[in-house]
Amino acid sequence: AGARLPVLPGAAVAIVLAAAGYPDAPRPDDPIVGLDRAAASGALVFHAGTARSEAGGFRTAGGRVLAVVGRGPDLAAARAQAGAATEIAFDGCQRRSDIGLDAMALGVGR
Secondary structure: OOOOOOOOOOEEEEEEEEOOOOOOOOOOOOEEEOHHHHHHOOOEEEEOOEEEOOOOOEEEOOOEEEEEEEEEOOHHHHHHHHHHHHHOEOOOOEOOOOOOHHHHHOOOOO
């Protein structure tokens, strides 16, 4: 009763990487590379539509495959860290490059 979630100062930005064919017919089984580079940048990488491959790596297994989250003291810093999403690749990868720009233009998150 009365439990509260902790709130951290600063900002966070998430970039979702979607499979080829998303949203109508996401294509499975495309090998995913670059996860280690994205994580090494300090970004958080959340798996959603992934599965382990027989070789031990990851492959696509759903529409929204990964979310790459950047954190920082302000929106610009968080967005820059979330840019680690460009380190991750798989055939047909869909990612938006405009996440956070509207809020930054309005002066939010400074």
